[in-house]
Amino acid sequence: MGVNNNKVLFMKNIIVLGSTGTVGKNVLEVVKERASEWKVLGIACRNNKDMFAEQIQEFKPEFAYIQDIDNGYENRFKSTKFFYGEDGLEELVSVDNIDLVVYAIPGISTLNAFIYSIKKGQKVGLATKEIMVTAGPIVNELIKKHNGEILPIDSEHNAIFQALMGEDENNVSNIYLTASGGPFRGKNIDNPTVEQVLSHPVWNMGKKITVDSATMFNKAFELIEAHYLFSISPEKLNVLIHPEALIHGMVELLDGTIKGIFSMPDMKYPITFIMDYPNRQTSKWEKIDFNRFSSLTLEPANRNAKWFSLAIEAIEKKGSFPVVFNSANEEAVEGFLKGKIQFKDIISITEQVLSTHSYKENVTIKEIFEIDIWAKNKVNKLMEK
Secondary structure, eight states, X not given: OOBOOSOOOSOEEEEEETTTSHHHHHHHHHHXXXXXXXXXXXXXXXXXXXXXXXXXXXXXXXXXXXXXXXXXXXHHOTTSEEEOHHHHHHHHHTSSOXXXXXXXXXXXXXXXXXXXXXXTTOOEEEOOHHHHHHHHHHHHHHHHHHTOOEEEOSHHHHHHHHHHTTOOGGGEEEEEEEEOOOTTTTOOOSSXXXXXXXXXXXXXXXXXXXXXXXXTHHHHHHHHHHHHHHTXXXXXEEEEEOTTOOEEEEEEETTXXXXXXXXXXXXXXXXXXXXXXXXXXXXXXXXXXXGGOSOOOOXXXXXXXXXXXXXXXXXXXXXXXXXXXXXXXXXXXXXXXXXXXXXXXXXXXXXXXXHHSOOOSSOOHHXXXXXXXXXXXXXXXXXXX
C-alpha cells in the first residue's frame, strides 16, 4: 500500500444506501472533503424525507431510492430519477458507472441488492452487519465464484481488515474485537429507561445499534460477521472491553506479535480508508493526542456471557439460528424503543424465540426473508403477553 499524492484524473461515483443514517451522513461528509474525486451518483433511505430532501438538494444525485412513491419528490427534483418499493434498491445499484456502493441500511432489506453487487463484481463498502450475520455462507460462496471483495466499514472489522493486510491467514492465532462496554459498564441499573440506554458514552450511533451496545448483542453480531469476513474459527475470536475506544481491533500472530489499529472514535476514519483503498491520503479528522490519555484499559470479555455464547452458537450452527437471533433481537429492540417491553426483556424474548424455532441447517435467500418474518411475528406475540 502506498501514499497517493497524485492528482485525480477522473471522478469516481459512489452510491450510499442509508444516506440519512449515522454512517451514511459520515460518508457524505467524507465525499465533501473529497469533492474533487468523488461524485454522489445515488442515495437511498427508507423514510427520513426531510433530511433526504436536503441531501438531494446539496449533492444532486442522478438517482435516488425511497421506500414509498412520492410524486412531490419527483416534481421537486426533476433531474433525479427515483426508484421505489421492493425492487428499487436493486435497480439503484444496477445503474451504470458505479465505483463504490456503501451498504449502511440496518437490517436485511438490502440483502438482494447486496447479492446483485457481489455477482456484478462491484466494489462494496459494508456497514450493515445483518447481511453477513444472516447470509454469511451464501455471500462467501458468491465471493469465491465471482472473485468479489467486501471492504468492511464497521470500525472493528475495518481495523481487523487493515491489521491482516500482508499477513498469511495461517499465521493468525487470535483476533480481538474491542467494545466500549456500553452505557452501563461499572453500573448496576435494574430497569433502565430508553433515554439511559441511548446515552452511549463514546459513539454517536443509531438507536438500534446503541441499544444493542447496551445488551452487548451488537458485539455478538460483530463476532459472527468477523467469522465470515475473515474465515476465523470461533476459538480465535475474542473481545476486549476498551472504554477509551482508541483501539478498534487487533490481530495476534503466531510469534506473539500483536498488530492493532488506533484512531479517534470517528466513523470517518474507516470510511476514508475504504474510499481511498488501496491507497492512503491525508485527512483532516481529529488525531489521537496521547497527552489526553494517561492509560488505556483492555479487559477480556466473559466468554460465558449470554451474548458471547449466543454468538458462538450461531457460528457453529449456522443455518436458521443466526437469522432468528438477528430478527428476534431486532423486533424486541423496536418493542423496547416503543415502550412495549422493558430493557431486560430484549434478551429473554430473543432467547425464547430461538428456543422455539424449527432449526434448519441450510437456508436460501428466500428462506432468510421468510424466517425473518416468522421471528418478528413470534416476538410481537410474546410482547402482547
